[in-house]
Amino acid sequence: MANSSRPEIIVKLLLLGCGGVGRCLIHHIVATRSLHAAQGLHIAVLGVCDSRAIVRRKGSQATELDNEDLHHICSTKASGHPLESLVLDSLDIQAFASSEAGLEASFVDKWLGSFKGLVIADCTASNQTSKFIGECVEKGSCIVLANKKPLTLTLEVYDKITSTQRRLRCESTVGAGLPVIVALSRILCSGDVIVQIVGALSGTLGYVMSELQTGNLLSVVVKSAKELGYTEPDPRDDLSGMDVARKALIMARQLGWRMDLRDVQVESLYSSDMGPEFMSVDDFLEKGLTTLDENMKRRVEVAASKGCVLRYVATIQDHRCKVGLLDLPCDSPLGRLCGSDNLIEIYSRCYASSPLIIQGAGAGNDTTAAGVLADIVDLQEFSD
Numbered sequence: 354m355a356n357s358s359r360p361e362i363i364v365k366l367l368l369l370g371c372g373g374v375g376r377c378l379i380h381h382i383v384a385t386r387s388l389h390a391a392q393g394l395h396i397a398v399l400g401v402c403d404s405r406a407i408v409r410r411k412g413s414q415a416t417e418l419d420n421e422d423l424h425h426i427c428s429t430k431a432s433g434h435p436l437e438s439l440v441l442d443s444l445d446i447q448a449f450a451s452s453e454a455g456l457e458a459s460f461v462d463k464w465l466g467s468f469k470g471l472v473i474a475d476c477t478a479s480n481q482t483s484k485f486i487g488e489c490v491e492k493g494s495c496i497v498l499a500n501k502k503p504l505t506l507t508l509e510v511y512d513k514i515t516s517t518q519r520r521l522r523c524e525s526t527v528g529a530g531l532p533v534i535v536a537l538s539r540i541l542c543s544g545d546v547i548v549q550i551v552g553a554l555s556g557t558l559g560y561v562m563s564e565l566q567t568g569n570l571l572s573v574v575v576k577s578a579k580e581l582g583y584t585e586p587d588p589r590d591d592l593s594g595m596d597v598a599r600k601a602l603i604m605a606r607q608l609g610w611r612m613d614l615r616d617v618q619v620e621s622l623y624s625s626d627m628g629p630e631f632m633s634v635d636d637f638l639e640k641g642l643t644t645l646d647e648n649m650k651r652r653v654e655v656a657a658s659k660g661c662v663l664r665y666v667a668t669i670q671d672h673r674c675k676v677g678l679l680d681l682p683c684d685s686p687l688g689r690l691c692g693s694d695n696l697i698e699i700y701s702r703c704y705a706s707s708p709l710i711i712q713g714a715g716a717g718n719d720t721t722a723a724g725v726l727a728d729i730v731d732l733q734e735f736s737d
C-alpha cells in the first residue's frame with residue numbers, strides 16, 4: 354500500500370455540470386479522499402462549470418478547489434442558484450458570453466494551464482458541450498462522459514470525440530454504474546463477435562412496466578413515478594423512448610456500426626399530438642395520460658394471455674436498432690425484472706446459448722456519479 358503523506362499520482366479534473374450527478378460526484382470525491390490517498394492517488398478539482406460560468410480557486414494555474422470550496426459550490430447549486438452568484442474571496446468566477454457559447458478552450462489555457470493529462474468530466478445533459486470536448490481531445494485531455502449527447506450526435510462529432518479511445522471513458526452513458534461498456538469492449542477485444550444485445554435500459558420505464566403488470570393504470574403509475582422522483586420533470590422525456598434510443602445507439606456504435614440517431618426505430622408511449630409543443634406538462638398528466646390507459650391496459654392483458662409480460666426493451670441486431678414494447682416470457686431474465694433495475698443480455702459466439710447478463714441499479718444520481726468517479730480513477734495512468 355502506498356504512503357499517503359505525498360500522493361504519487363494527481364488527477365486534475367475539470368467538472369462540466371453541477372446538477373444532481375455533478376454534485377454527487379463532488380461528494381464522492383471528498384468522501385473518498387482517505388481511500389484514494391492510501392492508494393497513492395489524489396483527485397484535484399481545478400474547476401467546476403455550469404451553463405453560465407466557470408469557478409476556480411484564486412492563485413496560480415492548477416490551484417485546486419479545497420473541500421470547503423466544493424461544499425460551497427454544491428450548496429449554492431443545490432439551492433437553485435447559478436455559480437456566478439457565489440461570493441467567496443477564495444474563488445475566481447468567469448461568466449460565459451452566453452449559455453449557448455458555454456466553456457471555450459481558451460479558458461482552460463488561461464485558467465487551468467496545460468490540457469495534457471487534464472480529465473474533463475461531462476455531467477451535463479447538454480448538446481452544447483461537444484465542441485469543447487472535441488477541442489480538449491485534440492489537445493490531449495482525457496474525457497469522462499455521463500452525458501449521452503456528445504456520443505449520439507453526428508458521426509463526425511462522434512469520430513472526433515472517440516479518436517483516442519484509450520483516453521475516453523463513457524460507462525455512465527448507458528448503465529449508470531453498471532459495467533456495460535467495459536463488458537462490450539472486452540468481448541470485442543477478444544475477437545468474439547457480438548450478434549445481439551437486448552436490454553431494459555430505463556429505470557423509469559422499468560418501474561412503469563412492473564407497476565402495469567400488477568394491474569395499475571398507466572396514468573396512475575406515471576404520476577406515482579413522478580412523485581417518487583423516478584421521472585424527468587416532464588415525464589414525456591422518459592415515455593418518448595429517446596433516452597433508451599441514445600443508449601442503444603452508443604452500444605451499436607461501440608460495435609463499430611455507422612449509425613445515426615435517426616436510424617434507431619423508436620416507439621413512443623404517447624402520440625405526437627401530446628408533445629410539448631401542443632400540451633403543457635400539467636395538461637399531459639391530467640388529461641393526456643388518461644387517454645392512453647385503455648390501450649396500455651389491453652396490451653398488458655394480451656401479453657398476460659400468452660404467459661408474457663410487457664417490457665420496454667432495446668434490441669440491437671443485424672445492424673438495426675429498435676426500442677419499444679415487447680411481450681416477453683414471465684420466466685425470462687427480462688420478464689422477471691422488477692422495479693427500476695436495468696438488465697442487458699449480450700449474445701455472441703461465446704455467449705450464444707447462455708448470454709452474458711448484466712443487471713442492477715441503472716439510474717439515479719448517486720449510482721451514476723459513482724460510475725463517473727470509477728472512470729476518472731481508471732484514467733490515472735495519463736496524469737502528469
